[in-house]
Amino acid sequence: MKRKNPEATPLEDDAHKVEITPLGAGQEVGRSCIMLKYAGKSVMLDCGIHPGYSGESCLPFFDNTEMDEIDVMLVTHFHLDHCAAVPYVTGKTPFKGRIFMTHPTKAICGTLLKDFIKLSGGKDGEPLYNQSHLYGALDKSEVLDFHQTIEVNGIK
Numbered sequence: 001m002k003r004k005n006p007e008a009t010p011l012e013d014d015a016h017k018v019e020i021t022p023l024g025a026g027q028e029v030g031r032s033c034i035m036l037k038y039a040g041k042s043v044m045l046d047c048g049i050h051p052g053y054s055g056e057s058c059l060p061f062f063d064n065t066e067m068d069e070i071d072v073m074l075v076t077h078f079h080l081d082h083c084a085a086v087p088y089v090t091g092k093t094p095f096k097g098r099i100f101m102t103h104p105t106k107a108i109c110g111t112l113l114k115d116f117i118k119l120s121g122g123k124d125g126e127p128l129y130n131q132s133h134l135y136g137a138l139d140k141s142e143v144l145d146f147h148q149t150i151e152v153n154g155i156k
Contacts, residue, residue, distance in 0.1 A: 024050065024060035030081045033060035035070075041155050042066075044073040044097075047089055048081040055125060059085050068094035072152050075101040075141070078108040084116055090140055091133030098152055099141040110138050 018038045024031030030050030036043045049058040067089065075083050083105070089095045101109070113134050121127040149156055 021065075023062060023065060024048070025081070031058065031060045031085070032082045033085070035065060039154075041153065042070045042072075042097075043155060044070050046076055046082040047073060047085045048079065049084040049128075051080055054120065055128070059088060059128070062089075062093065068096055070095055070097040072097050072155055073099045075099065075105055075109070078105045078112055080112065080116060083109045084113060085128075086141070087113060087129045087133040087137040090137040091129050099137070100144050100150075101141055102146065103143045106138065106141055106143055109141075110134070 016039075018036065021035040021037075023033040023035060025033065025048075028050070030048070030052060032046040032048045034045040036045065047060065051058070073086070073089070073095075075086060077083070083101075086099065086109075090099070114131065117127050117129065117131060117134060144150065
């Protein structure tokens, strides 16, 4: 076991503090959504639903999240538990950030979420969002190539 340096002092300020907050999938499979905050910037990693729940219960826990302060959302792939809440966020919250995903993710996500809308309402319930919300989310989603690096407001 390596011993900590007794001469090391903690940082005096929070300038180098990284906050990692699971909004879902912290101790479960489903509703993958993790917030990263560092140096005044916010990045959301994935934004999916929990397939075992319906309605707003399937969404990540957005309650204490300032959606309008998120700079970037990165969607890693097209499984429902990683992408199905994106149209909800773009259509029903004050989210103003940019969304990035690869071309295959965007292509399959669109097809998959059209089916999700049809199935999520069930016989009696309302779906989380409609096709207009889906198309709005896809329009806002920007495509990245594999291994491509971009910079958005100081975030690489």
